[in-house]
Amino acid sequence: MNRIAVMKPWLGEEEIAAVTEVMCSGWVAQGPRVAEFESAFARSQQCSHAVAVSSCTAALHLALIVAGIGAGDDVVVPSFSFIATANAAVYVGARPVFADVDLVTGNVTAETVLRALTPNTTAVIVVDQGGVPVDLDSIRAVTDPLGIIVIEDAACGVGSTYLGRPVGSRAELTVWSFHPRKILTTGEGGMLTTISAAHADRARRLREHAMSVSAAERHLSALAPAEVYTEVGYNYRMTDLQAAVGLVQLQKLPTIIERRRRLAARYTRAIESIDGLRAVADPSWGTTNFQSFWLEVLPEYPLNRDQLLAKLAENDVSARRGIMAAHRQPAYGRPGPEDALDSGLSNTARLTDSTLILPLYHQLTMEDHDRVIGALQAPAPEAGAVLGEAVLGKAVPAGGRRND
Numbered sequence: 001m002n003r004i005a006v007m008k009p010w011l012g013e014e015e016i017a018a019v020t021e022v023m024c025s026g027w028v029a030q031g032p033r034v035a036e037f038e039s040a041f042a043r044s045q046q047c048s049h050a051v052a053v054s055s056c057t058a059a060l061h062l063a064l065i066v067a068g069i070g071a072g073d074d075v076v077v078p079s080f081s082f083i084a085t086a087n088a089a090v091y092v093g094a095r096p097v098f099a100d101v102d103l104v105t106g107n108v109t110a111e112t113v114l115r116a117l118t119p120n121t122t123a124v125i126v127v128d129q130g131g132v133p134v135d136l137d138s139i140r141a142v143t144d145p146l147g148i149i150v151i152e153d154a155a156c157g158v159g160s161t162y163l164g165r166p167v168g169s170r171a172e173l174t175v176w177s178f179h180p181r182k183i184l185t186t187g188e189g190g191m192l193t194t195i196s197a198a199h200a201d202r203a204r205r206l207r208e209h210a211m212s213v214s215a216a217e218r219h220l221s222a223l224a225p226a227e228v229y230t231e232v233g234y235n236y237r238m239t240d241l242q243a244a245v246g247l248v249q250l251q252k253l254p255t256i257i258e259r260r261r262r263l264a265a266r267y268t269r270a271i272e273s274i275d276g277l278r279a280v281a282d283p284s285w286g287t288t289n290f291q292s293f294w295l296e297v298l299p300e301y302p303l304n305r306d307q308l309l310a311k312l313a314e315n316d317v318s319a320r321r322g323i324m325a326a327h328r329q330p331a332y333g334r335p336g337p338e339d340a341l342d343s344g345l346s347n348t349a350r351l352t353d354s355t356l357i358l359p360l361y362h363q364l365t366m367e368d369h370d371r372v373i374g375a376l377q378a379p380a381p382e383a384g385a386v387l388g389e390a391v392l393g394k395a396v397p398a399g400g401r402r403n404d
């Protein structure tokens with residue numbers, strides 16, 4: 001039996017040809033392909049400006065800098081997110097303040113953001129968690145009157161929609177990831193998109209050591225103008241090798257989303273008939289790309305989350321625990337008993353403890369899809385107890401796949 005991965009990038013001959021072409025051109029660092037990828041991305045995601053960078057984490061860092069966030073500022077973030085969301089606030093000397101999430105979407109809401117605001121809050125980072133669009137407008141109804149900027153972490157959101165438009169297109173600043181665990185990949189890579197030309201200009205300079213003249217511009221002029229370093233910048237550049245892959249992936253995006261949503265609908269239909277399992281779904285304000293097809297294991301199900309993960313592993317299915325809770329990590333952990341630690345973050349605690357992510361990728365065959373669904377079918381209660389015993393204490397294999 002083949003082992004079913006939780007995620008696989010969909011890369012092929014076209015990406016190989018695109019990379020080969022860049023290699024043969026002799027210009028492999030940030031250059032014309034990056035510029036082309038930025039325009040194509042901005043067009044397809046209906047964003048005014050796009051700045052390609054080395055990762056979404058780098059984009060988060062630059063977004064906070066151009067938004068003017070720094071020491072003394074509080075930045076509201078969901079704990080229920082990949083840890084980079086919270087780390088970015090620390091990079092600029094601000095303090096991340098964790099907001100809880102909604103149980104149905106896994107996203108922060110106007111109500112949870114409101115509860116997390118402090119007198120020093122100057123920014124909120126909202127996340128389209130697992131691809132589920134966040135209800136941006138309802139949150140901005142709270143933050144806009146207070147002059148608090150909302151940054152959208154759409155690391156998982158490419159191909160999702162909010163109010164009939166691509167996610168991220170309405171936020172002042174949005175960041176994206178092209179890590180292989182995400183839907184559109186360039187190996188590593190990220191993008192910052194914005195409605196502001198000034199934000200885009202500054203981010204463009206900051207990603208390149210804050211040089212007044214870009215490497216591409218220098219290359220074009222016979223007598224290179226002396227560059228000036230306007231402030232302390234970074235090397236957050238994407239390469240043309242990566243951008244060439246991104247351009248091909250972007251063309252495939254509609255096909256990828258269509259297939260993911262079809263496979264997700266098949267999961268949903270199967271799971272609806274299983275007591276005690278609840279699957280992620282589209283919210284009323286948009287559609288998800290099902291970047292993560294997650295489900296919650298409820299108390300009615302005969303196995304708990306870790307037991308179900310073990311059962312899936314026994315069937316050679318690589319499922320994964322759901323989204324992490326940053327506040328429980330040693331990097332952010334406060335001393336004290338677990339209860340105190342999770343205080344005010346009860347939905348985050350529940351989701352992180354009871355959800356898991358099922359395999360979903362473009363090349364997933366119907367046969368493998370059925371094998372995952374078969375492994376979810378609950379055994380009869382008695383048999384469940386026995387199975388629970390049998391699989392308990394058996395560690396779920398960690399890693400094993402490149403992109404986990």
Ligand SMILES: *Cc1c(COP(=O)(O)O)cnc(C)c1O
Nearest residue numbers: 055056057082084155177178179
């Ligand atoms: C993956 C992810 C990131 C980090 O993306 P990188 O490109 O790996 O830096 C940030 N935020 C969220 C919500 C993510 O899922």
